[in-house]
Amino acid sequence: MAKYAHQTPILIAIDCIIFGFDGERLKLLLIQRGIEPEMHKWSLMGGFVNAKESLDEAANNILKKLTGLEGVYMEQLQAFGAVYRDPGDRIVSVAYFALIDIHQYEQQLSQEYHAEWFELDKVPPLIFDHNDMVDTARKKLRYKAALHPILFELLPEKFTIPQLQSLYEGIYDSVFDKRNFSRKLLSTGLLIKQKDKDKLNSKKGAFYYVLDKGKYQENFHAFLNLIPNPDHLQFV
Protein backbone atom coordinates (compact mmCIF):
# COMPACT_ATOMS: atom_id res chain seq x y z
CA MET A 1 0.00 0.00 0.00
CA ALA A 2 2.98 2.28 -0.52
CA LYS A 3 1.84 4.60 -3.31
CA TYR A 4 -1.83 4.96 -2.49
CA ALA A 5 -1.62 4.72 1.31
CA HIS A 6 -4.60 6.93 2.12
CA GLN A 7 -7.10 4.83 0.12
CA THR A 8 -9.51 2.28 1.60
CA PRO A 9 -9.25 -1.23 0.19
CA ILE A 10 -12.48 -3.17 -0.38
CA LEU A 11 -13.20 -6.90 -0.57
CA ILE A 12 -13.66 -8.17 -4.11
CA ALA A 13 -15.64 -11.31 -4.85
CA ILE A 14 -16.42 -13.27 -7.99
CA ASP A 15 -19.78 -14.85 -8.79
CA CYS A 16 -20.12 -17.39 -11.59
CA ILE A 17 -23.32 -17.68 -13.61
CA ILE A 18 -23.33 -20.97 -15.52
CA PHE A 19 -26.16 -21.50 -17.97
CA GLY A 20 -26.47 -24.90 -19.55
CA PHE A 21 -28.50 -26.48 -22.33
CA ASP A 22 -29.26 -30.20 -22.23
CA GLY A 23 -30.86 -30.41 -25.66
CA GLU A 24 -34.28 -29.72 -24.17
CA ARG A 25 -34.14 -26.87 -21.70
CA LEU A 26 -31.98 -23.94 -20.69
CA LYS A 27 -30.83 -24.30 -17.08
CA LEU A 28 -28.84 -22.51 -14.39
CA LEU A 29 -26.26 -24.10 -12.09
CA LEU A 30 -26.60 -23.30 -8.37
CA ILE A 31 -25.07 -24.35 -5.09
CA GLN A 32 -26.06 -24.02 -1.46
CA ARG A 33 -23.93 -21.39 0.21
CA GLY A 34 -21.42 -22.81 2.67
CA ILE A 35 -20.73 -19.75 4.86
CA GLU A 36 -22.60 -17.16 6.90
CA PRO A 37 -24.46 -14.90 6.26
CA GLU A 38 -27.23 -16.71 4.36
CA MET A 39 -25.67 -20.17 4.88
CA HIS A 40 -27.45 -23.03 3.05
CA LYS A 41 -29.42 -20.67 0.79
CA TRP A 42 -29.22 -21.08 -3.00
CA SER A 43 -26.43 -19.09 -4.53
CA LEU A 44 -24.28 -18.60 -7.59
CA MET A 45 -20.80 -20.05 -7.24
CA GLY A 46 -18.89 -17.31 -5.44
CA GLY A 47 -15.67 -16.58 -3.59
CA PHE A 48 -13.07 -13.92 -2.92
CA VAL A 49 -10.31 -12.61 -5.18
CA ASN A 50 -6.84 -13.01 -3.70
CA ALA A 51 -4.22 -10.29 -4.07
CA LYS A 52 -2.15 -12.45 -6.43
CA GLU A 53 -4.90 -13.58 -8.80
CA SER A 54 -6.32 -11.77 -11.78
CA LEU A 55 -10.12 -11.61 -11.91
CA ASP A 56 -10.20 -14.21 -14.70
CA GLU A 57 -7.98 -16.58 -12.73
CA ALA A 58 -10.07 -16.13 -9.59
CA ALA A 59 -13.24 -16.93 -11.55
CA ASN A 60 -11.79 -20.17 -12.90
CA ASN A 61 -10.41 -21.20 -9.51
CA ILE A 62 -13.69 -20.54 -7.72
CA LEU A 63 -15.77 -22.40 -10.29
CA LYS A 64 -13.44 -25.39 -10.13
CA LYS A 65 -13.33 -25.45 -6.35
CA LEU A 66 -17.11 -25.33 -5.95
CA THR A 67 -18.29 -27.48 -8.84
CA GLY A 68 -15.34 -29.39 -10.31
CA LEU A 69 -15.90 -27.67 -13.66
CA GLU A 70 -12.70 -26.96 -15.58
CA GLY A 71 -12.00 -25.43 -18.95
CA VAL A 72 -15.32 -23.58 -19.12
CA TYR A 73 -14.89 -20.38 -21.11
CA MET A 74 -16.43 -17.72 -18.91
CA GLU A 75 -16.84 -14.13 -19.96
CA GLN A 76 -16.96 -11.23 -17.58
CA LEU A 77 -20.42 -9.76 -17.21
CA GLN A 78 -19.80 -6.69 -15.04
CA ALA A 79 -19.06 -5.64 -11.48
CA PHE A 80 -21.91 -5.30 -8.98
CA GLY A 81 -21.10 -2.61 -6.46
CA ALA A 82 -24.07 -1.37 -4.43
CA VAL A 83 -22.80 -0.46 -0.96
CA TYR A 84 -25.03 -2.83 1.03
CA ARG A 85 -25.37 -5.69 -1.45
CA ASP A 86 -23.80 -8.16 1.03
CA PRO A 87 -24.91 -7.75 4.66
CA GLY A 88 -21.61 -9.30 5.85
CA ASP A 89 -19.36 -6.49 4.61
CA ARG A 90 -18.76 -4.06 1.77
CA ILE A 91 -18.02 -6.34 -1.14
CA VAL A 92 -17.83 -5.55 -4.82
CA SER A 93 -18.58 -8.66 -6.85
CA VAL A 94 -17.44 -9.21 -10.42
CA ALA A 95 -19.85 -11.57 -12.17
CA TYR A 96 -18.74 -14.01 -14.87
CA PHE A 97 -20.99 -16.10 -17.09
CA ALA A 98 -20.93 -18.98 -19.51
CA LEU A 99 -23.38 -21.03 -21.55
CA ILE A 100 -22.38 -24.69 -21.81
CA ASP A 101 -23.56 -27.99 -23.21
CA ILE A 102 -24.65 -29.82 -20.07
CA HIS A 103 -23.87 -33.27 -21.45
CA GLN A 104 -20.30 -32.31 -22.20
CA TYR A 105 -19.58 -31.53 -18.55
CA GLU A 106 -21.74 -34.19 -16.90
CA GLN A 107 -18.79 -36.25 -15.70
CA GLN A 108 -16.96 -33.35 -14.09
CA LEU A 109 -20.05 -32.28 -12.17
CA SER A 110 -21.47 -35.58 -11.06
CA GLN A 111 -18.98 -36.67 -8.42
CA GLU A 112 -18.34 -35.04 -5.08
CA TYR A 113 -20.02 -31.69 -5.71
CA HIS A 114 -23.52 -30.65 -4.80
CA ALA A 115 -24.14 -28.20 -7.60
CA GLU A 116 -27.61 -28.54 -9.11
CA TRP A 117 -29.16 -27.54 -12.43
CA PHE A 118 -32.43 -25.58 -12.23
CA GLU A 119 -34.70 -24.86 -15.17
CA LEU A 120 -34.58 -21.13 -15.79
CA ASP A 121 -38.22 -20.56 -14.94
CA LYS A 122 -37.83 -22.53 -11.71
CA VAL A 123 -34.84 -20.74 -10.25
CA PRO A 124 -35.39 -20.26 -6.48
CA PRO A 125 -34.83 -16.92 -4.72
CA LEU A 126 -31.06 -16.44 -4.53
CA ILE A 127 -28.93 -14.67 -1.92
CA PHE A 128 -28.03 -10.97 -2.13
CA ASP A 129 -28.28 -9.55 -5.67
CA HIS A 130 -27.70 -12.89 -7.40
CA ASN A 131 -31.10 -12.88 -9.11
CA ASP A 132 -30.20 -9.49 -10.61
CA MET A 133 -26.93 -10.92 -11.81
CA VAL A 134 -28.74 -13.77 -13.52
CA ASP A 135 -31.18 -11.35 -15.19
CA THR A 136 -28.33 -9.17 -16.41
CA ALA A 137 -26.50 -12.20 -17.79
CA ARG A 138 -29.63 -13.34 -19.61
CA LYS A 139 -29.91 -9.96 -21.28
CA LYS A 140 -26.32 -10.18 -22.39
CA LEU A 141 -26.96 -13.67 -23.77
CA ARG A 142 -29.80 -12.24 -25.84
CA TYR A 143 -27.42 -9.75 -27.35
CA LYS A 144 -24.84 -12.37 -28.06
CA ALA A 145 -27.40 -14.72 -29.51
CA ALA A 146 -28.64 -11.97 -31.81
CA LEU A 147 -25.25 -11.34 -33.36
CA HIS A 148 -23.33 -14.56 -32.95
CA PRO A 149 -23.63 -18.24 -33.58
CA ILE A 150 -23.31 -19.11 -29.90
CA LEU A 151 -26.61 -20.90 -29.89
CA PHE A 152 -25.47 -23.29 -32.57
CA GLU A 153 -22.41 -24.16 -30.54
CA LEU A 154 -24.71 -25.65 -27.93
CA LEU A 155 -26.50 -27.91 -30.33
CA PRO A 156 -25.19 -31.16 -31.73
CA GLU A 157 -23.83 -31.07 -35.29
CA LYS A 158 -27.31 -32.02 -36.52
CA PHE A 159 -30.34 -30.80 -34.66
CA THR A 160 -34.08 -30.46 -35.07
CA ILE A 161 -36.09 -27.26 -35.33
CA PRO A 162 -37.95 -28.00 -32.07
CA GLN A 163 -34.56 -28.22 -30.32
CA LEU A 164 -33.44 -24.88 -31.71
CA GLN A 165 -36.81 -23.33 -30.84
CA SER A 166 -36.54 -24.55 -27.26
CA LEU A 167 -33.12 -22.93 -26.93
CA TYR A 168 -34.35 -19.62 -28.39
CA GLU A 169 -37.37 -19.70 -26.10
CA GLY A 170 -35.11 -20.20 -23.09
CA ILE A 171 -32.86 -17.31 -24.02
CA TYR A 172 -35.67 -14.91 -24.90
CA ASP A 173 -37.98 -16.06 -22.13
CA SER A 174 -40.79 -16.27 -24.68
CA VAL A 175 -42.99 -18.83 -26.32
CA PHE A 176 -42.83 -18.66 -30.11
CA ASP A 177 -45.46 -19.85 -32.53
CA LYS A 178 -44.16 -23.11 -34.00
CA ARG A 179 -45.13 -22.51 -37.60
CA ASN A 180 -43.87 -18.93 -37.64
CA PHE A 181 -40.61 -19.85 -36.03
CA SER A 182 -40.01 -22.67 -38.43
CA ARG A 183 -40.94 -20.55 -41.46
CA LYS A 184 -38.71 -17.65 -40.46
CA LEU A 185 -35.87 -19.95 -39.58
CA LEU A 186 -35.95 -21.77 -42.90
CA SER A 187 -36.33 -18.51 -44.82
CA THR A 188 -32.83 -17.51 -43.69
CA GLY A 189 -31.50 -20.12 -46.11
CA LEU A 190 -28.81 -21.00 -43.60
CA LEU A 191 -30.01 -24.43 -42.57
CA ILE A 192 -29.41 -27.56 -44.62
CA LYS A 193 -32.09 -30.23 -44.32
CA GLN A 194 -30.84 -33.77 -43.71
CA LYS A 195 -32.45 -36.97 -44.92
CA ASP A 196 -33.00 -38.52 -41.51
CA LYS A 197 -35.43 -37.71 -38.73
CA ASP A 198 -35.39 -37.63 -34.95
CA LYS A 199 -38.20 -40.02 -34.05
CA LEU A 200 -37.65 -40.15 -30.31
CA ASN A 201 -39.45 -36.94 -29.39
CA SER A 202 -42.62 -37.14 -31.51
CA LYS A 203 -44.58 -39.69 -33.48
CA LYS A 204 -44.30 -37.82 -36.75
CA GLY A 205 -40.60 -37.21 -36.20
CA ALA A 206 -38.63 -34.05 -36.91
CA PHE A 207 -36.07 -33.71 -39.68
CA TYR A 208 -32.52 -33.00 -38.70
CA TYR A 209 -30.77 -29.91 -39.99
CA VAL A 210 -27.19 -28.68 -40.01
CA LEU A 211 -26.01 -25.08 -40.09
CA ASP A 212 -24.46 -23.91 -43.35
CA LYS A 213 -21.41 -22.40 -41.67
CA GLY A 214 -19.99 -20.74 -44.77
CA LYS A 215 -23.20 -18.89 -45.54
CA TYR A 216 -23.66 -18.15 -41.86
CA GLN A 217 -20.39 -16.21 -41.74
CA GLU A 218 -21.47 -14.09 -44.68
CA ASN A 219 -24.96 -13.38 -43.48
CA PHE A 220 -24.77 -13.69 -39.74
CA HIS A 221 -27.63 -11.35 -38.98
CA ALA A 222 -30.26 -13.22 -40.93
CA PHE A 223 -31.22 -14.81 -37.63
CA LEU A 224 -32.11 -11.44 -36.16
CA ASN A 225 -35.50 -11.75 -37.78
CA LEU A 226 -36.26 -14.58 -35.39
CA ILE A 227 -36.34 -12.18 -32.50
CA PRO A 228 -39.92 -11.25 -31.92
CA ASN A 229 -39.59 -8.12 -29.87
CA PRO A 230 -36.86 -5.53 -29.76
CA ASP A 231 -37.86 -4.75 -26.17
CA HIS A 232 -36.19 -7.97 -25.20
CA LEU A 233 -33.00 -6.44 -26.42
CA GLN A 234 -32.65 -3.55 -24.03
CA PHE A 235 -28.97 -3.07 -23.50
CA VAL A 236 -27.74 -4.12 -20.09
Add this chain to the structure above:
Amino acid sequence: MAKYAHQTPILIAIDCIIFGFDGERLKLLLIQRGIEPEMHKWSLMGGFVNAKESLDEAANNILKKLTGLEGVYMEQLQAFGAVYRDPGDRIVSVAYFALIDIHQYEQQLSQEYHAEWFELDKVPPLIFDHNDMVDTARKKLRYKAALHPILFELLPEKFTIPQLQSLYEGIYDSVFDKRNFSRKLLSTGLLIKQKDKDKLNSKKGAFYYVLDKGKYQENFHAFLNLIPNPDHLQFV
Protein backbone atom coordinates in the same frame (compact mmCIF):
# COMPACT_ATOMS: atom_id res chain seq x y z
CA MET B 1 -14.35 -6.77 8.34
CA ALA B 2 -16.25 -8.86 10.87
CA LYS B 3 -17.73 -11.68 8.81
CA TYR B 4 -14.98 -12.21 6.25
CA ALA B 5 -11.96 -11.41 8.45
CA HIS B 6 -9.46 -13.69 6.73
CA GLN B 7 -9.92 -12.15 3.28
CA THR B 8 -7.57 -9.59 1.70
CA PRO B 9 -9.18 -6.35 0.63
CA ILE B 10 -8.01 -4.77 -2.63
CA LEU B 11 -8.08 -1.18 -3.88
CA ILE B 12 -10.86 -0.49 -6.36
CA ALA B 13 -10.63 2.33 -8.86
CA ILE B 14 -12.95 3.73 -11.50
CA ASP B 15 -11.88 4.92 -14.95
CA CYS B 16 -14.23 6.97 -17.12
CA ILE B 17 -14.14 6.69 -20.91
CA ILE B 18 -15.99 9.65 -22.42
CA PHE B 19 -16.49 9.58 -26.17
CA GLY B 20 -17.91 12.68 -27.80
CA PHE B 21 -19.21 13.65 -31.22
CA ASP B 22 -19.00 17.27 -32.35
CA GLY B 23 -20.99 16.84 -35.56
CA GLU B 24 -17.79 16.12 -37.48
CA ARG B 25 -15.60 13.68 -35.61
CA LEU B 26 -15.71 11.13 -32.84
CA LYS B 27 -13.41 12.12 -29.99
CA LEU B 28 -12.13 10.91 -26.62
CA LEU B 29 -11.78 13.02 -23.48
CA LEU B 30 -8.45 12.76 -21.63
CA ILE B 31 -6.67 14.41 -18.74
CA GLN B 32 -3.08 14.55 -17.57
CA ARG B 33 -2.66 12.37 -14.51
CA GLY B 34 -2.11 14.35 -11.32
CA ILE B 35 -0.43 11.73 -9.11
CA GLU B 36 2.51 9.33 -9.18
CA PRO B 37 3.18 6.86 -10.73
CA GLU B 38 2.99 8.14 -14.34
CA MET B 39 2.27 11.71 -13.26
CA HIS B 40 1.51 14.14 -16.15
CA LYS B 41 0.91 11.33 -18.65
CA TRP B 42 -2.37 11.17 -20.58
CA SER B 43 -5.03 9.20 -18.80
CA LEU B 44 -8.70 8.43 -18.59
CA MET B 45 -10.47 10.19 -15.72
CA GLY B 46 -9.80 7.90 -12.77
CA GLY B 47 -9.98 7.71 -9.00
CA PHE B 48 -10.66 5.40 -6.09
CA VAL B 49 -13.94 4.00 -4.82
CA ASN B 50 -14.67 4.89 -1.20
CA ALA B 51 -16.21 2.36 1.17
CA LYS B 52 -19.48 4.33 1.32
CA GLU B 53 -20.02 4.86 -2.41
CA SER B 54 -21.56 2.49 -4.94
CA LEU B 55 -19.55 2.02 -8.13
CA ASP B 56 -22.02 4.15 -10.09
CA GLU B 57 -21.81 6.96 -7.55
CA ALA B 58 -18.02 6.82 -7.51
CA ALA B 59 -17.95 7.05 -11.32
CA ASN B 60 -20.13 10.16 -11.33
CA ASN B 61 -18.17 11.79 -8.52
CA ILE B 62 -14.81 11.16 -10.17
CA LEU B 63 -15.95 12.44 -13.54
CA LYS B 64 -17.34 15.60 -11.98
CA LYS B 65 -14.27 16.25 -9.86
CA LEU B 66 -11.84 15.89 -12.75
CA THR B 67 -13.77 17.46 -15.62
CA GLY B 68 -16.76 19.36 -14.25
CA LEU B 69 -19.10 17.12 -16.25
CA GLU B 70 -22.40 16.41 -14.53
CA GLY B 71 -25.45 14.43 -15.55
CA VAL B 72 -23.62 12.32 -18.12
CA TYR B 73 -25.26 8.91 -18.36
CA MET B 74 -22.37 6.48 -18.06
CA GLU B 75 -22.73 2.76 -18.43
CA GLN B 76 -20.44 0.25 -16.81
CA LEU B 77 -18.10 -1.41 -19.27
CA GLN B 78 -16.40 -4.07 -17.11
CA ALA B 79 -13.77 -4.53 -14.43
CA PHE B 80 -10.10 -4.72 -15.39
CA GLY B 81 -8.24 -6.92 -12.98
CA ALA B 82 -4.81 -8.08 -14.16
CA VAL B 83 -2.56 -8.35 -11.10
CA TYR B 84 0.13 -5.88 -12.22
CA ARG B 85 -1.95 -3.48 -14.28
CA ASP B 86 -0.98 -0.54 -12.02
CA PRO B 87 2.68 -0.49 -10.89
CA GLY B 88 1.72 1.47 -7.77
CA ASP B 89 -0.33 -1.31 -6.14
CA ARG B 90 -2.82 -4.09 -6.83
CA ILE B 91 -5.83 -2.21 -8.10
CA VAL B 92 -8.93 -3.51 -9.80
CA SER B 93 -10.45 -0.82 -11.99
CA VAL B 94 -14.08 -0.71 -13.03
CA ALA B 95 -14.38 1.16 -16.34
CA TYR B 96 -17.43 3.26 -17.24
CA PHE B 97 -18.18 4.79 -20.61
CA ALA B 98 -20.47 7.28 -22.29
CA LEU B 99 -20.96 8.79 -25.72
CA ILE B 100 -22.03 12.43 -25.59
CA ASP B 101 -22.81 15.37 -27.83
CA ILE B 102 -19.75 17.57 -27.29
CA HIS B 103 -21.61 20.82 -27.92
CA GLN B 104 -24.13 20.04 -25.22
CA TYR B 105 -21.44 19.89 -22.53
CA GLU B 106 -19.10 22.61 -23.83
CA GLN B 107 -19.92 25.03 -21.04
CA GLN B 108 -19.35 22.56 -18.21
CA LEU B 109 -15.96 21.56 -19.57
CA SER B 110 -14.53 24.87 -20.66
CA GLN B 111 -13.80 26.54 -17.34
CA GLU B 112 -11.25 25.49 -14.77
CA TYR B 113 -10.58 21.93 -16.01
CA HIS B 114 -7.79 20.79 -18.28
CA ALA B 115 -9.57 17.89 -19.91
CA GLU B 116 -8.93 17.73 -23.65
CA TRP B 117 -10.75 16.12 -26.58
CA PHE B 118 -8.61 13.96 -28.90
CA GLU B 119 -9.73 12.64 -32.26
CA LEU B 120 -9.99 8.87 -31.92
CA ASP B 121 -7.22 8.16 -34.41
CA LYS B 122 -4.92 10.62 -32.65
CA VAL B 123 -5.24 9.32 -29.09
CA PRO B 124 -1.78 9.36 -27.45
CA PRO B 125 -0.37 6.37 -25.53
CA LEU B 126 -2.24 6.23 -22.25
CA ILE B 127 -1.12 5.04 -18.83
CA PHE B 128 -1.50 1.42 -17.63
CA ASP B 129 -4.17 -0.53 -19.54
CA HIS B 130 -6.19 2.56 -20.48
CA ASN B 131 -5.72 2.03 -24.22
CA ASP B 132 -7.20 -1.47 -23.78
CA MET B 133 -10.12 0.02 -21.90
CA VAL B 134 -10.76 2.43 -24.77
CA ASP B 135 -10.59 -0.39 -27.33
CA THR B 136 -13.00 -2.51 -25.31
CA ALA B 137 -15.40 0.42 -24.97
CA ARG B 138 -15.26 1.03 -28.73
CA LYS B 139 -16.22 -2.59 -29.37
CA LYS B 140 -19.15 -2.24 -27.02
CA LEU B 141 -20.21 0.93 -28.82
CA ARG B 142 -20.22 -1.02 -32.08
CA TYR B 143 -22.58 -3.50 -30.55
CA LYS B 144 -24.83 -0.83 -29.21
CA ALA B 145 -24.79 1.06 -32.46
CA ALA B 146 -25.76 -2.09 -34.33
CA LEU B 147 -28.87 -2.68 -32.26
CA HIS B 148 -29.89 0.72 -30.95
CA PRO B 149 -30.55 4.22 -32.12
CA ILE B 150 -27.77 5.66 -29.97
CA LEU B 151 -26.04 7.16 -32.96
CA PHE B 152 -29.09 9.18 -33.85
CA GLU B 153 -29.23 10.60 -30.36
CA LEU B 154 -25.91 12.30 -31.05
CA LEU B 155 -27.07 13.99 -34.21
CA PRO B 156 -29.21 17.08 -34.39
CA GLU B 157 -32.91 16.55 -35.21
CA LYS B 158 -32.05 16.98 -38.90
CA PHE B 159 -28.72 15.84 -40.19
CA THR B 160 -26.92 15.16 -43.45
CA ILE B 161 -25.73 11.81 -44.73
CA PRO B 162 -22.06 12.88 -44.60
CA GLN B 163 -22.55 13.65 -40.89
CA LEU B 164 -24.03 10.23 -40.21
CA GLN B 165 -21.30 8.57 -42.26
CA SER B 166 -18.61 10.35 -40.28
CA LEU B 167 -20.13 9.09 -37.04
CA TYR B 168 -20.36 5.50 -38.32
CA GLU B 169 -16.79 5.69 -39.58
CA GLY B 170 -15.61 6.84 -36.16
CA ILE B 171 -17.42 4.03 -34.36
CA TYR B 172 -16.37 1.31 -36.80
CA ASP B 173 -12.88 2.68 -37.36
CA SER B 174 -13.41 2.27 -41.09
CA VAL B 175 -13.73 4.37 -44.20
CA PHE B 176 -16.94 3.61 -46.09
CA ASP B 177 -17.53 4.20 -49.76
CA LYS B 178 -19.75 7.28 -50.01
CA ARG B 179 -22.11 6.03 -52.69
CA ASN B 180 -22.54 2.60 -51.12
CA PHE B 181 -23.13 4.03 -47.69
CA SER B 182 -25.68 6.48 -48.95
CA ARG B 183 -27.45 3.85 -51.06
CA LYS B 184 -27.65 1.32 -48.23
CA LEU B 185 -28.72 3.96 -45.77
CA LEU B 186 -31.57 5.22 -47.93
CA SER B 187 -32.65 1.67 -48.80
CA THR B 188 -33.59 1.14 -45.14
CA GLY B 189 -36.55 3.44 -45.78
CA LEU B 190 -36.06 4.90 -42.31
CA LEU B 191 -34.85 8.38 -43.27
CA ILE B 192 -37.14 11.17 -44.38
CA LYS B 193 -35.61 13.63 -46.83
CA GLN B 194 -36.13 17.31 -46.01
CA LYS B 195 -36.48 20.16 -48.48
CA ASP B 196 -33.49 22.18 -47.32
CA LYS B 197 -29.77 21.63 -47.66
CA ASP B 198 -26.70 22.14 -45.54
CA LYS B 199 -24.57 24.40 -47.75
CA LEU B 200 -21.80 25.15 -45.26
CA ASN B 201 -19.76 21.99 -45.76
CA SER B 202 -19.76 21.60 -49.54
CA LYS B 203 -20.47 23.66 -52.63
CA LYS B 204 -23.14 21.34 -53.89
CA GLY B 205 -24.74 21.11 -50.46
CA ALA B 206 -26.16 18.03 -48.74
CA PHE B 207 -29.84 17.47 -48.10
CA TYR B 208 -30.99 17.22 -44.53
CA TYR B 209 -32.77 14.09 -43.32
CA VAL B 210 -34.71 13.17 -40.20
CA LEU B 211 -35.11 9.70 -38.72
CA ASP B 212 -38.57 8.16 -39.05
CA LYS B 213 -38.78 7.20 -35.38
CA GLY B 214 -41.97 5.19 -35.65
CA LYS B 215 -40.65 3.00 -38.44
CA TYR B 216 -37.32 2.79 -36.69
CA GLN B 217 -38.89 1.17 -33.65
CA GLU B 218 -40.50 -1.47 -35.82
CA ASN B 219 -37.50 -2.25 -37.94
CA PHE B 220 -34.55 -1.35 -35.80
CA HIS B 221 -32.15 -3.77 -37.37
CA ALA B 222 -32.42 -2.45 -40.89
CA PHE B 223 -29.31 -0.43 -40.11
CA LEU B 224 -27.31 -3.58 -39.50
CA ASN B 225 -26.76 -3.80 -43.21
CA LEU B 226 -24.61 -0.71 -42.98
CA ILE B 227 -21.98 -2.63 -41.12
CA PRO B 228 -19.42 -3.78 -43.61
CA ASN B 229 -17.65 -6.50 -41.69
CA PRO B 230 -18.88 -8.80 -38.97
CA ASP B 231 -15.31 -9.08 -37.68
CA HIS B 232 -15.78 -5.62 -36.30
CA LEU B 233 -18.46 -7.09 -34.14
CA GLN B 234 -16.48 -9.53 -32.06
CA PHE B 235 -18.13 -9.61 -28.69
CA VAL B 236 -16.11 -7.99 -25.96
